[in-house]
Amino acid sequence: MQGKKFDERKQAMLYLGPWGIGVVWLVLIPSFLALFWSFTQFNLFTSPKWVGLENYTELFNDPVFLKSIRNTLSMTLIGVVAGLVMGLGTAVLLQKDTASLRFFRSMIFLPAIVPPVTTGIVWTFILNPNYGLLDIFLKHLGIAPIGWLSDPNFAKYGLLIMVLWGGVGQIMMTFVASLNSLPEEVLEAASLDGAGRIRTFISVILPLMRPILLYNVVIATLFYLQFFEQAFVVSPTDLGAPARSTLTYALYIYQQAFTFLKMGSAAAMSVLLLIVSSTVIGIFFSINKRLEK
């Protein structure tokens, strides 16, 4: 028995070998390099020069850096809430397993598989204030054209419309799966209790869905903290346009590295992102553990 266990351990190491190399090479080493480089300054052509905490102090005095944080946080807040409300709403509406409702669910899910680049191309077209479908539709309702991606007051919302178009379906699918796996007795008992539909939903169903709600909040939060692709695609030649209103944190990392060639600052921003997202993940795991008990 003892020999066998030893054997399985050796085999496990063998089976995990390639993946282990990958973790060390492409996760651990880059993370530690980011930490080291964040205390240095260099561009693509010079070698790192130690500057201590200068990158960090510089960043926190940089209004663009602070703006990228504000942009990211406000999009996170709005995007997470809107995504969850829309996902939950459509899930409750289309939860039942009939052919037509299943078909509608697939249609709502479909945008999730559309590549971000295509999403950007199609939606810059639809959100255009001159010939875009959305403003033409709004005009029929008597609303003046909105520069969804060109007006600094609206660009965040234009971007969020694009992202939610692709994201709501996934959230809905997880909610549908969760709704359909709720214990029947609890629902029946609640309706027996004379509880109305809305009250049943709020006081019985939602608490039961806490784990999946938490999961979606965390996944969506992590998505917006690292939001890059669609934000890049809508304005690749002038990142964050108009007026840096869509400059996300991740876009600013890219800009630090490849526009300003400030690798040290980019590394410092990477470290901060690592710390924040690790904290979010850590909180998620600890709450999740408590919920499971």
Added chain:
Amino acid sequence: MRMKSIPQTEVLRARKPSVNKRVGSGVRVTLGAFIATAFLLPILWMVSGSFKDSQSVTAIPPKLIPNPFHFSNYVDAVKYIAFGTYLRNSVIVTVFTIFATLLVCIPSAYAFSILRWRGKSAAFSVVLFGMMLPFPAVMIPMYLLFKKMGMIGNLSPLLVPPLVGQFVTPAFSSALAIFLLRQFLSQLPYELVEAAKIDGAGSLRILVQILLPLAKPVLTTITIMTALSSWTAFVGPLIFINSDSLSTLSLGLQQYQSQHFTAYNLLLAASTLYVLPVLILFLVGQKYFTAGATRGAVK
């Protein structure tokens, strides 16, 4: 939990379908149809625009059905950009990534589920962490590392990471593949493995001959999700690929968009061609997509 002491008979009585529910279903279908159409419209609009000429693609009022259909847009779009080159690169990267991911993730998931060794759960938390790690936080150091190793200037930054179970796109990581497969394997009755061991089967034979045939649905989900995220990947190619001849379709289309935004109909035609394989895959294997989307979220 509070209401577990309810007599069975009363529960049964309450199960009678109410009028309320039947009325509700009409509303559900109408509202559902409306929402579904709204979500589908951008895709239809893309396909529609891809058949219009450069004038009518932005014409007001908008028309969903092009008249006449300009099929030649597709020929022009393919000729206008280096579509063939981008396509070749995308296919190489995608096919390679699928095989590499399966090759690395299957043994890893096996080690994390069936094999018994100390430190397993601690090591597995690295997988869980890796599932959620933001790519933008490591992309710059990764780029500098690849540059030092002479990997910038060819396709290797997109090809080598999958070989060691890492994936340069945040959408569906190899950690997620390990997670899904491990979850499936740990739910299998361990007696299967015990019986095979008594028959004298080695660990590799147990994996290949007994476990993998059972895991076909999960493996299909992983294959499809890997194909999807590799085909649609954008950040990785953007950071690591610096020449047009190495660009994948996502990168090529994006560059085309920022340089020639006037030829919208051609851009839409190229985009349609780019999405087409994904749409076909979705129609064929829809349940695998939704399985991948709900991920390990619902146990």
